[in-house]
Amino acid sequence: MRRVTFKESFLILLILALFVNLCQIIYKSYIQTIQNRTIILVIFGFVFFPLLTFFYFMRDEIFTYLKSVKFAISLFMLITFFTILGTFLVQDQPFEFYQKYLGNFFSKIAILFFLDTIYRNWWFNFFLIILSFSLFFCTVTKKKLNWKELGFYLNHFGIIVILLGALIGHIWGVKGYMDMFIGETKNKINIVERGVKTNKFVNLGFEVELVKFRIEEYNPEYRVLLYKHKPGKDTYKLAISYKPEERTLNKIPGSFHSFKILDYYPDFERIEIISKKSEKPLNPVLKFSVEKNGTINEKWIFLNEDKSYFDLSSNFAIHFLWEKDDEFLRNLSYEEQAGKNLLEISQNSMKEEIYVENGKEYKYGDFIIRILGFYPDFTYDAERKQALSLSDEPKNPALRIEIEDSKAKETNRIWIFAKVGGFERQSLFNNRLNLRYKYLEHKRGVKTHLVFLGKTKEILRFGREKNVSIPMKPEEKIEIDGSKISFLDVYPEAERKEIYRSKSSNPLNPAVLIGVYSGDNKEQYLLVGNNPEPIFLENGKFAISFERKSDEIKDYVSTLKVYKNDKEMKSTEVEVNHPLKFEGYEFYQSNYDPKNPEYSGIQIVKDPGVNVVWLGFVMLFLGLLHIFFIKRRILLPEVIEE
Amino acid sequence: MTLLVFSRMHLFFKLSFLFYLISFLVYLFLFLKRKWIPKYFPTLSIFIAFAFNTALIVFSWATYKQPPIRTLYETLVFFTWTVAFIYLIIELITKLRIIGIFASLFSVISLIYAIFKVDVDRINLPAALQSFWFIPHVIIYFIAYAALFLSFVTAILYLKFPDKKKLPKGHWLEQEFLDFESYTYKIINFGFIFLSLGLLLGGVWAKEAWGDYWGWDPKENWSLITWLVYLIYLHLRFVKGWRGKRSAYFAIAGFVAVIITYLGVNVLPSAQESLHTYQ
Numbered sequence: 001m002r003r004v005t006f007k008e009s010f011l012i013l014l015i016l017a018l019f020v021n022l023c024q025i026i027y028k029s030y031i032q033t034i035q036n037r038t039i040i041l042v043i044f045g046f047v048f049f050p051l052l053t054f055f056y057f058m059r060d061e062i063f064t065y066l067k068s069v070k071f072a073i074s075l076f077m078l079i080t081f082f083t084i085l086g087t088f089l090v091q092d093q094p095f096e097f098y099q100k101y102l103g104n105f106f107s108k109i110a111i112l113f114f115l116d117t118i119y120r121n122w123w124f125n126f127f128l129i130i131l132s133f134s135l136f137f138c139t140v141t142k143k144k145l146n147w148k149e150l151g152f153y154l155n156h157f158g159i160i161v162i163l164l165g166a167l168i169g170h171i172w173g174v175k176g177y178m179d180m181f182i183g184e185t186k187n188k189i190n191i192v193e194r195g196v197k198t199n200k201f202v203n204l205g206f207e208v209e210l211v212k213f214r215i216e217e218y219n220p221e222y223r224v225l226l227y228k229h230k231p232g233k234d235t236y237k238l239a240i241s242y243k244p245e246e247r248t249l250n251k252i253p254g255s256f257h258s259f260k261i262l263d264y265y266p267d268f269e270r271i272e273i274i275s276k277k278s279e280k281p282l283n284p285v286l287k288f289s290v291e292k293n294g295t296i297n298e299k300w301i302f303l304n305e306d307k308s309y310f311d312l313s314s315n316f317a318i319h320f321l322w323e324k325d326d327e328f329l330r331n332l333s334y335e336e337q338a339g340k341n342l343l344e345i346s347q348n349s350m351k352e353e354i355y356v357e358n359g360k361e362y363k364y365g366d367f368i369i370r371i372l373g374f375y376p377d378f379t380y381d382a383e384r385k386q387a388l389s390l391s392d393e394p395k396n397p398a399l400r401i402e403i404e405d406s407k408a409k410e411t412n413r414i415w416i417f418a419k420v421g422g423f424e425r426q427s428l429f430n431n432r433l434n435l436r437y438k439y440l441e442h443k444r445g446v447k448t449h450l451v452f453l454g455k456t457k458e459i460l461r462f463g464r465e466k467n468v469s470i471p472m473k474p475e476e477k478i479e480i481d482g483s484k485i486s487f488l489d490v491y492p493e494a495e496r497k498e499i500y501r502s503k504s505s506n507p508l509n510p511a512v513l514i515g516v517y518s519g520d521n522k523e524q525y526l527l528v529g530n531n532p533e534p535i536f537l538e539n540g541k542f543a544i545s546f547e548r549k550s551d552e553i554k555d556y557v558s559t560l561k562v563y564k565n566d567k568e569m570k571s572t573e574v575e576v577n578h579p580l581k582f583e584g585y586e587f588y589q590s591n592y593d594p595k596n597p598e599y600s601g602i603q604i605v606k607d608p609g610v611n612v613v614w615l616g617f618v619m620l621f622l623g624l625l626h627i628f629f630i631k632r633r634i635l636l637p638e639v640i641e642e
Numbered sequence: 643m644t645l646l647v648f649s650r651m652h653l654f655f656k657l658s659f660l661f662y663l664i665s666f667l668v669y670l671f672l673f674l675k676r677k678w679i680p681k682y683f684p685t686l687s688i689f690i691a692f693a694f695n696t697a698l699i700v701f702s703w704a705t706y707k708q709p710p711i712r713t714l715y716e717t718l719v720f721f722t723w724t725v726a727f728i729y730l731i732i733e734l735i736t737k738l739r740i741i742g743i744f745a746s747l748f749s750v751i752s753l754i755y756a757i758f759k760v761d762v763d764r765i766n767l768p769a770a771l772q773s774f775w776f777i778p779h780v781i782i783y784f785i786a787y788a789a790l791f792l793s794f795v796t797a798i799l800y801l802k803f804p805d806k807k808k809l810p811k812g813h814w815l816e817q818e819f820l821d822f823e824s825y826t827y828k829i830i831n832f833g834f835i836f837l838s839l840g841l842l843l844g845g846v847w848a849k850e851a852w853g854d855y856w857g858w859d860p861k862e863n864w865s866l867i868t869w870l871v872y873l874i875y876l877h878l879r880f881v882k883g884w885r886g887k888r889s890a891y892f893a894i895a896g897f898v899a900v901i902i903t904y905l906g907v908n909v910l911p912s913a914q915e916s917l918h919t920y921q
Contacts, residue, residue: 069880076877080870087860087867090912119858166856175853218766225762228643239643240650241763253643555769576769577851588853605853613855617842624835 004065009074012065013130017078017123021113023047024122066130066137075131079124086118092194117194132160151626154619162616168609174202176604177590180210180558189604204585206569212559213600215592217552222510222529224261226252227543236543244512244546256518257537259544265502268511268528273499274300276491284454285494286320291477291484302494303454314481316448323455333445334464339394341374341418344436356399366407367433373400378417387415396420397439405429448480454490500526512546556589558600574602584608648757654698655719659753661691662722666746673740676814685733688746692726695749699723708767711780717904718756720780722749724788732792737816738825744795775847783840787900789833790872794897796826797890804887823886826893827879834872841869860910861918864903871896 034040055062065071090097093116098107114121139156143149176189177197187207191200222244227236242250244264251258274285284303289296290311301309301320309318321328343356345364354362358374375389378398387400397418404411410429417423418439426435449462459478461468470478477484500513510529515522516537525535527546534545555575562570562582572580580587584606591601648656665687672679698719702710710716729745732738800822807820844865845855856862875892878884902910907918 069877073874073877073881076870076874080867080874083863083867083870086858087863087910087912091858223763238762240647251646253646549763549766551766551768553769554766555772577773579850579853586853588851603853607854610849610855613845617845620838621842624838627831628835 004068154623158619165609165612174606335445658694662749786836793829797893868899
């Protein structure tokens, strides 16, 4: 008998692979497109029968190789080599991709030998088929089937069975996909080829409904995160994560700063505590309460801020003044008044205020002032190059004014804004005319006004009919239309203090208070977890943020119902690692859409070879157990091939 | 930053790192100045390191209620543990202490790498890993990896000391024969059985998770390549003139394939499409 060498084995295998590759090229370029089946069969016959004859006459030679361990090892080596190649050469890419990375020549070579689809091409799978035969003949010729060699047999035949199962799956298997929306029922699946959805469909023979889809999450957790800027890049690298409960002083390496988490509020809220600072009337505040329908609400009026409290349901207002102010009292209104545009006009040292209205004309000395437009909520539409008002609310009142100097025959058009600092004044005609625009807010009128004077602790009551002054007594209550008002306290100079606290221990609105230290410098920051805005240190070299942990998704679960002939056959929750099985088809949770909670992507597989593969797995597994436990002392091989 | 990261690591991690370092020095010292150190000393030190390593794994598992073999950092700690574990078993059976130098050195390097790759935060178990097969698959694979690392060491030692010699009684190696070839073969046999089991379980799990027992994913491919390289090694021993040095190269190449499967897959050109890369 001839001796088999590695060199020969490689040579034979590579020549055979070239032949198979040639067959695939011919098939792809010429035969695939032929519609007539008879012609295909004839061509097949022309190739097959000469080959068969060749194999028949060469059978001894062929068996010599198939029995040879060296030949088998050569096959292993080739399969290993090309599997490695396939992990370096990215598979299933368009020709342009290979052209870009391999150049013109090598990309053409790669396509010619189907190296872009190594694991699916004919010659690689031909190797696997030869391997099955080689395994078979090696096994039956090398060792006798007995109890001692059971493991050996199981291992080798196990692999043959696995390859056989893979072949069955390849021929009769189906891979598909369904894009499902909640409530949708489908009886067809999109065929998937090379991992890509095609326009081909397969009828399932039954119907599948997506009843529900949900994403399960882990309990929310929040962390204080320290980021370090990546030099030369525009990104940050997450360096350290701190639990919000940690209270250590953390020196940031490579930085002058340290930081410490001072406090953690799972359900953050900000409350205000107001206390008396001094007796000087610098920041007077009035404390009172309104009792209505049995509930008492405490209120504060800061003189420097609001001055007034309106209770529209009981139709009264409380005003807080330090001293009596006649002009203020004169302006109290009992009926609603619309907002007014007030224009202050000054020339030299003369000053005059006039109420102006849109579309009207006003004369002032030699000047004629025309109001061309009033925009209560001014904005500028850059696209249409046009000014407009977003609403009728006087959020940003603006006037378009034309001023004519009748003497000099000169006209000017200006914009003037009541609430934009610096733009509420305009000077015209070399400062000869100065305008200032004030918008007098809409005034709410109520039936009763209570004016509280802080200095004298007096209460003045104004109605349309009577104006009364009531001396104040703290315990006395004033009743107006079902509301009881008690004046509680006055602080001439009040101090406001903000207090942070947690409403509950549930992480509904988590926040942390962080102290950042460098040298003697100490600063405090409040970071809110639901609105993560980081603290940047040292020109953005470091960042500290408070965020929700990102890996919170626990599972994706689709509830699928299967109907056949309008009868419900099955209802299952399909989740990752838990497919639904029905009539040979398996349904896998495969995708979701973060923007559309109604969507679920379901992958479908039908593989009639899978049980054969499992059989092979079991054989291999038992074979391994046999070698491990029964043979125990792993025997050194007896047969050595020359 | 690395020092800060290290300082924030668990005490058991620091202790096991320290003791692996000590055991490396002690094993090394044992072979440099043999008479100075009592024989139980290196074994004791690696055993203490192993105990802390065990404690670290048990602690993480108990605290987070999830198996600590999910991320690169966690698997590095686990890989360290399996190497120490398999080494201790081998030492118990063979008294071949020289491998201990490399086992403890491996642990030290692996834990240093783990410091750089430490998880910034503990992760929640992602949906893909919530499977019955997850734990056996990973544990079996790391037992295989650990055994194959040790066979890699013996294969290199074999290339250095290729002669099969009968050693005199009371020789410091405490062996009857100096035969690293046979050790390599036996350890690979053991490792290969686990490697095959891991591969099979991976197939079963992949079918359940993705619908295919095999998907030609880069990690799957490299685990197949690893398996094939060891398969070649095992079969080459049947071929005359290939047992010995030539097959030892395959034992070494096999472990290189293991490392590529474990770590290299993240950097392969085809890795972007892999479903297997570590976080």
